[in-house]
Amino acid sequence: MRKLALKDEILLQAEKPARYIGNEVNAVMKDKDSVDVRFAMCFPDVYEIGMSHLGIQIIYDMLNQFEDVWCERVYSPWVDLDKIMRRENIPLFALESQDPVKDFDFLGITIQYEMCYTNILQILDLSGIPLLSADRKENDPIVIGGGPCTYNPEPFCDFFDLIYIGEAETRYRELLDLYKEYKAKGWKRRDFLKKAAFLPGIYVPSLYDVAYNEDGTIKERICLEEGIPETVEKELVKDLNNTYYPLKPVVPFIQITQDRVVLEIQRGCIRGCRFCQAGQLYRPVRERSPQLLKHYAMEMLGNTGHEEISLSSLSSSDYTDLPELLSFLIESCAERRINISLPSLRIDAFSLDVMNKVQDVKKSSLTFAPEAGSQRMRNIINKGLTEEVILEGARLAFEGGWTRVKLYFMLGLPMETEEDIQGIAHLCNKIAALYYETVPKEKRTGRVQIVASTSFFIPKPFTPFQWASQNTKEQFLEKAYLTRTSIAGELNQKSIKYNWHEADASVLEGIFARGDRRLNQVILKAYEKGCLYDAWSEYYKNDVWLSAFEECGVDPDFYTVRERADDEIFPWDFLDCGVSKKFLLEEWHKAKIEETTPNCRMQCNGCGAARYGCGVCTERQTMDVTSAREQGGEAL
Amino acid sequence: MKVRIRFSKYGALKFIGHLDVMRYFQKAIRRSGIPIAYSEGFSPHQIMSFAAPLSVGHTSEGEYMDIELADLPKEESYPPKEGAYSPQAGLSESGLRDALQAVMVDGISILDVQFLPAGEKNAMASVAAASYLISFREGTILPSDWQEKLTAFYGQEQIPVIKKTKKGEKQMDLKENIYELELKENGTIYMLLNASSGGNIKPSFVLETFFESIGYELPAFSLMIHRLETYKNAGNQTLTCSANQLIDQTPARSASQLIGEEERRLVPLIWER
Known part of the structure; x- marks a missing residue:
């Protein structure tokens, strides 16, 4: 029988021992002596979060299809077990074999959000792997990073030997073959890293240096090895119908955040909202065929036994064959009693009809994401959604029996004025008023419930707003206060509930998002001072972070409040995500004059992603501009 | 039609709680293709x-669940998985057992499947008692004379205890809820305890009470508890032939006692064939 890494007494003390035992349905077991490469794939957060991530399941499935590789999973031990492991010197282990991570060939870490950076250090530390790439020896695993945050890898680049830029499905085979050659020929670790730097999509931070200007901005990047590429281009899957997809995803024993089959219908987004990083990074939008998706759905439901299936994409309503796919799912899931969850659907007659079929109208709420309260602001952010469209969607929803509406907004957007913020309150009030106009008294079951939520805007790399200034904590809080008082001043204020985000963590997220190499020491310092699980508000220690910045002599405001000049060299400029800096700058200038840009199906705007020759860039643009504009509201 | 399933739980799966075991079986039934109602x-x-x-x-080889089968489904619109339950094969106890076993993970095994006669109470309502084998984790230090003392403890006429319940504390006699207690030669303890919904006694409670009575504080996590069987009370009801045989021939897996006016005849939730 498989021996667990942790003794019974320890597991019985842990909050949820099932996080650490592996052995789940569809977990892959192999004989460690019959593989050449052992790969530990890590999501640096607690099991329930990490297990909900589709990307890891894709990589896990792909690597385990390679006969010479065994990929296992690693998640952050929760704070209770973290303490025990440190106290008793228990090394971090992978779930499948329960073997120490330090014995593996690779430790892959996916970096999905900025607030997990100290958790990366926890994983390395508990594994007994030196925190800095420079300190690692021949026998230490190769530590490789991936995921959206690697589009600015500089703040954490000292902790990684390699960073994979882009979609994982394309280059791992070559990288693993190179690794096997390195082992067989007895190369030095650094020689392997040098050779890896020539693989497309692979960034080796230790082979580059950065020179700074006196004002702290970047002067130039320096290649430390002759001939290594100056820019690293992202990897992408050109044909989503011909790649890996996990038909047997691991089924956890305990309830996790995303406890369902996830069907990724497309990658990328045609919309081009100027605040949205994913909308730029994953260009061009590429769809999976509905035939393939139907097959995947049934296979995955059969292999997991999940009672729910969810469509995954940045904007499901833009998927060309959505009606065909949904009618298939509705019919086949009804006979199997499987629920369908439909995130990111625009609210219109079609989606309301679908939602009416798959959920209990009385219990569910509808979600709109106008992102901004005024039309002026929505034009600046290029959110192609008008008030008429929102109100029409809401009217249809109220007629259909819905009484709960959620609205998502951002505060602190570039060029924002008080009127824009007050617009949030006005819009909420109009929607509430519309309910009382639409639904006659005798049919009402009480008050309409409008829930408005605001998050604070954080400029991200590779977006048109990468030049913008981020608000200070004080500005954020003033704006939240103004939103609250504006809502309180509306006629229907009793029907409106308002939630806002915490400001401290948003500031830190902004620092990391556009930070440079000088932040590595700050993250290290904060970790040493006890910061961990920063994404969890109950464990976020703002004062400790502030003192870490101070002790390292790094000014946080340099990364956030400063508006960047058009010609500034950014820390992430050496990466090529397919969208040109020239295009992003044009978009930034258009934002300043409140001019919008049509979406990719309406017309090509020459962002640069067309050079990949796939997806929407190779479709004929047939949609006429006005009908596309009319499609507005959105449900999450 | 109702079906009773007996399963075991062992290895790493002992760390999965009851609610998660229920979720596990909901998903397993879906994977198996068994037509549940x-x-x-x-x-x-x-x-x-x-x-x-x-x-x-805790580990167990005497876990039970009941499921209700739906009418046989019409033709499957999607081909069933290999090894999964096939409606064409018709309904049989062994067919259901194999289909369910095929989708288990290491740590839960399907031991038996039995169709329930009409009118049989469901598993939860039927539970009257459970038997356990308890051993001490390696390295546990115990008083040298604990075995004699345990025999003496169990030999008492009454063992008054205070049991914490959801509503507060209640005074009760532990002795009348311990139906059997036996020291094995290898130092393990066998117990048959009341497990009914109103009077469930945990084996750890019995041993904690005992060690407390001899003034010894048992270290945390020192008990390893294995459930052997779950019983229902057949009472005065006429038993089928096979059940009578069971009581006559395998006393270790059943118990028949006369307590006052009421006869308690404990038989496993699935009768051995």
């Missing part, structure tokens, strides 16, 4: 009931 309403759920929850950390 669903409740009515907007969010229908599988008709499934478990006998007696097992605490986290």
Whole structure:
């Protein structure tokens, strides 16, 4: 029988021992002596979060299809077990074999959000792997990073030997073959890293240096090895119908955040909202065929036994064959009693009809994401959604029996004025008023419930707003206060509930998002001072972070409040995500004059992603501009 | 039609709690293709009931659940998985057992499947007692004379205890809820305890009470508890031939006692064939 890494007494003390035992349905077991490469794939957060991530399941499935590789999973031990492991010197282990991570060939870490950076250090530390790439020896695993945050890898680049830029499905085979050659020929670790730097999509931070200007901005990047590429281009899957997809995803024993089959219908987004990083990074939008998706759905439901299936994409309503796919799912899931969850659907007659079929109208709420309260602001952010469209969607929803509406907004957007913020309150009030106009008294079951939520805007790399200034904590809080008082001043204020985000963590997220190499020491310092699980508000220690910045002599405001000049060299400029800096700058200038840009199906705007020759860039643009504009509201 | 399933829980799966075992079986039934019946309403759920929850950390070879089968489905619109339940094969106890076993993970095994006669109470309502084998974790230090003292403890006429319940504390006689207690030669302890919904006694409670009575504080996590069997009370009901044989021939797996006016005849929730 498989021996667990942790003794019974320890597991019985842990909050949820099932996080650490592996052995789940569809977990892959192999004989460690019959593989050449052992790969530990890590999501640096607690099991329930990490297990909900589709990307890891894709990589896990792909690597385990390679006969010479065994990929296992690693998640952050929760704070209770973290303490025990440190106290008793228990090394971090992978779930499948329960073997120490330090014995593996690779430790892959996916970096999905900025607030997990100290958790990366926890994983390395508990594994007994030196925190800095420079300190690692021949026998230490190769530590490789991936995921959206690697589009600015500089703040954490000292902790990684390699960073994979882009979609994982394309280059791992070559990288693993190179690794096997390195082992067989007895190369030095650094020689392997040098050779890896020539693989497309692979960034080796230790082979580059950065020179700074006196004002702290970047002067130039320096290649430390002759001939290594100056820019690293992202990897992408050109044909989503011909790649890996996990038909047997691991089924956890305990309830996790995303406890369902996830069907990724497309990658990328045609919309081009100027605040949205994913909308730029994953260009061009590429769809999976509905035939393939139907097959995947049934296979995955059969292999997991999940009672729910969810469509995954940045904007499901833009998927060309959505009606065909949904009618298939509705019919086949009804006979199997499987629920369908439909995130990111625009609210219109079609989606309301679908939602009416798959959920209990009385219990569910509808979600709109106008992102901004005024039309002026929505034009600046290029959110192609008008008030008429929102109100029409809401009217249809109220007629259909819905009484709960959620609205998502951002505060602190570039060029924002008080009127824009007050617009949030006005819009909420109009929607509430519309309910009382639409639904006659005798049919009402009480008050309409409008829930408005605001998050604070954080400029991200590779977006048109990468030049913008981020608000200070004080500005954020003033704006939240103004939103609250504006809502309180509306006629229907009793029907409106308002939630806002915490400001401290948003500031830190902004620092990391556009930070440079000088932040590595700050993250290290904060970790040493006890910061961990920063994404969890109950464990976020703002004062400790502030003192870490101070002790390292790094000014946080340099990364956030400063508006960047058009010609500034950014820390992430050496990466090529397919969208040109020239295009992003044009978009930034258009934002300043409140001019919008049509979406990719309406017309090509020459962002640069067309050079990949796939997806929407190779479709004929047939949609006429006005009908596309009319499609507005959105449900999450 | 109702089906009773006996399963074991061992290895790493002992760390999975009762609610998660229920979720595990809901998903397993879906994977197996067994045509389970669903409740009515907007969010229908599988008709499934478990006998007696097992605490986290315990192992067992006597877990039970009941499921209700739906009418045989029409032709499957999607081909079933290999090894999955096939409606063409018709319904049989061994067919159901194999289909369910095929989708298990290491740590839960399907031991037996039996169709329930009409009118049989469901597993949870039937539970009257459970038997356990308890051993001490390696390295546990115990008083040298604990075995004699345990025999003396169990030999008492009454063992008054205070039991904490959801409503508060209640005074009770522990002795009348311990139906059997036996020291094995290898130092393990066998117990048959009341496990009914009103009077469930945990084996750890018995031993903690004992060690407390001899003034010894048992170190945390020192007990390893294994459930052997879950019983129902056949009472005065006429037993089928096979059950009578069981009582006559295998006393270790059943117990018949006369307490006052009422006869208690404990038989496993699935009768051995």
